[in-house]
Amino acid sequence: MNHGRFPLTVVVAVNPMASFGHRADVGPLAIRRLRDAGHTVVDVGEANIELLRRETIRAVEAGADALVVVGGDGMANLGVNIVAQTEVPLGIVPSGTGNDLADGLGIPIDDAEAAIARLLDALQRPPRVIDAATVRHGELTTWFASVLSAGFDATVNERANLMTRPRGRSRYIFALLRELATLNPIQYEVVADGVPAARKALLISVANNRSLGGGMRIVPHADLEDGMLDLFVVAPMSRFAFLRVFPKVFSGTHTELPVVSFQRVRSVTLNASGVIAYADGERIGPLPVEITVVPGALRVLV
Numbered sequence: 001m002n003h004g005r006f007p008l009t010v011v012v013a014v015n016p017m018a019s020f021g022h023r024a025d026v027g028p029l030a031i032r033r034l035r036d037a038g039h040t041v042v043d044v045g046e047a048n049i050e051l052l053r054r055e056t057i058r059a060v061e062a063g064a065d066a067l068v069v070v071g072g073d074g075m076a077n078l079g080v081n082i083v084a085q086t087e088v089p090l091g092i093v094p095s096g097t098g099n100d101l102a103d104g105l106g107i108p109i110d111d112a113e114a115a116i117a118r119l120l121d122a123l124q125r126p127p128r129v130i131d132a133a134t135v136r137h138g139e140l141t142t143w144f145a146s147v148l149s150a151g152f153d154a155t156v157n158e159r160a161n162l163m164t165r166p167r168g169r170s171r172y173i174f175a176l177l178r179e180l181a182t183l184n185p186i187q188y189e190v191v192a193d194g195v196p197a198a199r200k201a202l203l204i205s206v207a208n209n210r211s212l213g214g215g216m217r218i219v220p221h222a223d224l225e226d227g228m229l230d231l232f233v234v235a236p237m238s239r240f241a242f243l244r245v246f247p248k249v250f251s252g253t254h255t256e257l258p259v260v261s262f263q264r265v266r267s268v269t270l271n272a273s274g275v276i277a278y279a280d281g282e283r284i285g286p287l288p289v290e291i292t293v294v295p296g297a298l299r300v301l302v
Contacts, residue, residue: 007038008065008123013056013078014045015071015096026095026112027070033116034068039123049078057082064088066123066301072096077144077280080132084143084297089127091119091301098214098281100146104224105130105302119301127299130224133208135279136290144279145298147212147219148291150270151186151203151234156213180243185236189288191269192231202242205232206268206291210252212281219262220252227295231263267292 012034014027027045034041042059046052060067060082068091069079076099079090093116094102099109105128108114132145160175188199205212207219207230219230237245237259248254255262270277271288278284 006124007040009040009042009063010034010066010068010091010123011042011044011056011059011064012068012070013052013059013075014043015049015052015069015075026093029112030068030070030093030116030119033120037120037123049074053078053082060088066091068093068119068301070095073098073100073146073281076101076146077282080145080280080298081143083299084132085294087299089299089301091122093119098212100211100214101209101280103211103215104146104209104222105300107302122301128302129296130298130300131208131227131293131295132297133206133229133291133293135277135284136292137277137285137288142279142284143297144208144282145224146207146209146280148206148277148279148284148289149203149212150188150205150272150275150277150287150289151201152183155276176246180239183239183242186272186275189269189271190231192263192265193267199233200236202234202236204234204270206230206265206270207232208293216249217252218249220255221262225296226264227293228264228266229268229291229293231265231268233261233263235259235261265293 012031031041031043044055044059046055066089067079067083069075070093076092083090092102092107094109103109107118132143134141134143135148156176185200185202188204190197190199205218207222210220210222211217218232222230245254254260269290275287277287277289
């Protein structure tokens with residue numbers, strides 16, 4: 001991005017169904033503010049997410065000084081997969097159900113005007129450089145910037161995605177309570193930085209950012225710029241014990257509990273039967289997966 005040149009060409013990709021369409025005004029507002037500031041805006045808004053991805057890639061490749069995504073973590077992930085390891089920085093105007101990457105970057109998540117003001121200011125400065133991670137699943141390699149989940153939390157994500165009600169963050173809680181009925185430990189094969197181990201756990205997550213699921217601070221000490229990932233493991237426990245531990249995750253006060261462990265890693269391979277992996281809330285597919293940190297892979301406008 002050329003900071004000596006102004007105005008800039010900014011591609012803006014909008015998810016019209018973020019927050020189930022409840023915040024559909026945020027995209028047009030961001031576009032209007034960017035144009036008022038003198039920038040050239042290439043507006044990409046498609047109803048179908050695959051079409052949106054394709055058109056956004058085309059618009060960025062045609063020449064963009066920045067990519068701005070309007071939506072939740074799904075849109076942030078779409079942006080990460082387009083601009084990782086390029087010179088094009090990513091801006092986020094959060095308007096989704098879960099806005100964990102925006103939150104981790106210090107972007108206001110409940111105030112669109114404040115988030116847009118922050119973006120306009122950031123466009124005049126050098127971008128911040130953060131880490132991202134790749135996840136290899138079969139022949140596919142995709143990027144994520146927040147958290148990969150592979151356990152009970154991924155099962156909850158799977159159920160939440162199938163539910164139409166309630167709308168908003170509480171859907172995740174309802175899905176969790178439904179899944180608690182079948183809460184069972186999972187036998188994992190874990191290879192962390194080349195060292196294999198068998199682990200029995202309720203869930204395993206690999207975190208670059210501190211939170212997932214719209215504010216569950218599973219790794220409150222995660223650092224987006226340390227060149228490392230955090231392997232988060234929750235040991236087997238009863239449903240009753242899990243219900244007592246779970247609320248602590250929202251405040252990040254679970255870190256001292258003996259049932260949770262953290263390990264800083266550069267790469268992790270996870271395998272277990274019947275487990276689906278999710279990254280940044282997006283479905284990856286059944287294990288095994290291989291996760292690798294890529295230090296400084298992403299430029300962000302914050």
